[in-house]
Amino acid sequence: MHPFTYTKAADMREALSAGRRGGRYIAGGTTLVDLMRETVERPGSLVDISTLPLREVTVTERGGLRIGALVSMAEAGAHPKVRALYPVICEALELSASAQLRNMATIGGNIMQRTRCTYFRDVTAACNKRDPGSGCAALQGYNRNHAILGTSDSCVATHPSDLAVALAALDSTVRLLGPDGERTLPLVDFLLKPGSTPNREQALRKGELITAVEIPALPRPLKSGYLKVRDRQSYEFALTSAAVALHVRGGVIREAKVAAGGVGTVPWKLPTVERHLIGERPSHRLWAEAAEHAADGAHPLTHNGFKAELLKRTVERRLRTVGGTA
């Protein structure tokens, strides 16, 4: 680990001014400390934001939900409002990492977490994300866990967050506070596809702080759920996952929100699947027909061709259980 100076920000102003001077924010530390130890990350100064007042879960005026950036994954997953309004978020959280890590890790840090690509974590390997222009060892290497959607010639790494998949499905936004004031971005615009600059992962300006994520109000009743498929039953990242939310009234699907994880360089929304569902009546056949489009546009690599089929089945199964025709 490279040496660094350490300060604890007493308030937002102190944090922002330290951030503007190049200080690196640390929340739960479960991504950052891990990568610093591998010398993948080498910040010269850490700004501890853990005592900032960003720990609230509130219902917004419009009936959506705002979760403060420093709410821990454990707190958010157990929060009565989150549980009542968006089960898909609780399920995504509780299927993430471990109880210990969820006690430490925060909502803001979770969407900021970096890829688990093993070449990214190995400083001796070529990796455009870690070392722009050095190449991508995963393209010709072992790429079973890598992405099939949103990839480029420069990088094929997945965004590993489960929470971000649930948030993307629900059209959530990210609230940011920086030296130039406040702004709000849709999560799907906040997280960037690799393109030719895989080292740029978020639309975050220097010194900007995530203050909260916001989930918009959706028509009720809303049924939702998250399914995660992985190599072992728990404490493992997704091979594929599906976040699903459905609003059914009068026997007809009026609103459908679907996104996939484990397959994309960013949380992957599935608008084609959603379009197939809206206006239809729930049935086994409908789920299968809609899910058939889950991997549209996929570019499998040498070792991850199985993900396209697995994704379709993952989406179908979650539609079936959430849609109540199980």
Add this chain to the structure above:
Amino acid sequence: MVGGVVTGPPVHAAEDAVAAEVPPGSRVSLTVNGVRRTVTIDNRTSLLDLLREHFGLTGSKKGCNAGACGACTVLVDGRRVNSCLTLAVRLEGAEVTTIEGLAKGDRLHPLQQAFIDQDAFQCGFCTPGQIVSGVGCIQEGHTGSAEEIREWMSGNLCRCGCYVKIERAVEQAAGRK
């Protein structure tokens, strides 16, 4: 200097060079198993290394040093965390409980006793982390069924494969057996 002929650059120059590069450190006061401690440490020191290398509390184990095994689990302010991913400098004023702090004198913690009763370990390397994690699991109330215990204890790997008995030990201490 004790004996020997010094060749190369003078010792003092070397020492100055090292001094100039002293990595940034901080003073931190925290309570470990009820004992207040104040130390000055290199900012890079993990809580796990602070416990093991500075305080001689070697019960918490270093398995992966990356959050992936749970052998280093301790309680910070009552919550179970991975001490290998916790920077000690962040813990000003914190209360840390390690495996060494669970027993009351000669009386084992009920979960320690349960691990013996259920024969829940072989080599014992993962055991301190399992027990501290189990204490957290019971406090959180995630012991409603064997399945729930398995899921909420999944942050602790056991290379000897004692999972079935670990689950029973947690069950016993939670008062379900």
